[in-house]
Amino acid sequence: MDAKSLKRLLPRDKDDAEGARALVALGYPVVEPVLPYMLDWLKSNGSPVELVMREFFVSLGAKAVPVVQKALASRHDGLKYFVVMYVVSRWPAEAIEDLKLQLQALATGSGSYGTDLIALRLLVEHRLAEAGWLREWSQFKTKRLRELLSQAQSIEDRLRD
Numbered sequence: 001m002d003a004k005s006l007k008r009l010l011p012r013d014k015d016d017a018e019g020a021r022a023l024v025a026l027g028y029p030v031v032e033p034v035l036p037y038m039l040d041w042l043k044s045n046g047s048p049v050e051l052v053m054r055e056f057f058v059s060l061g062a063k064a065v066p067v068v069q070k071a072l073a074s075r076h077d078g079l080k081y082f083v084v085m086y087v088v089s090r091w092p093a094e095a096i097e098d099l100k101l102q103l104q105a106l107a108t109g110s111g112s113y114g115t116d117l118i119a120l121r122l123l124v125e126h127r128l129a130e131a132g133w134l135r136e137w138s139q140f141k142t143k144r145l146r147e148l149l150s151q152a153q154s155i156e157d158r159l160r161d
Helices: 003-008 017-025 032-043 048-072 077-086 093-097 100-107 115-125 131-160
Strands: none
Touching (some): 017 048, 032 077, 048 100
16 A cells, blocks of 8 residues: 555544545554654644554654654654653663663753653663663752752742732
8 A cells, every 4th residue: 555545544633533444454664654644643742643653652662763763863752752751661672772862862851841851861761871871860850950940849839929
């Protein structure tokens, strides 16, 4: 089946779980040409289609590494979070190892979703970076989060006045 035909099978909206299941049922490698479109559904966190796609990508493991690498290099912070939190964190160690560089890049970044901390945790759990480097980043993140918490508490205190 070609990419054009597969695109027509993509879910119509976030509630089209039946369409998502029919597409997923075609299996890999048949759906490979539309994997990026399927992964994009993870942005609709918690929707019926997202739940189908999430489980599909979890089951793919290492086969999905190339499309996941692209997603983790994108500018979409929400997609990065959903992919790392709900897919990559459930993959076997061998598949996660293939994302070492992307996880290290995420771990050294920041964001409102906490993707950096999930990436750092995965690096620690799977021993994918030097312990000293991981320790330094963990300490830096802890210090920064304490500073941010202090600022938030200060704002909250001022609002009570």
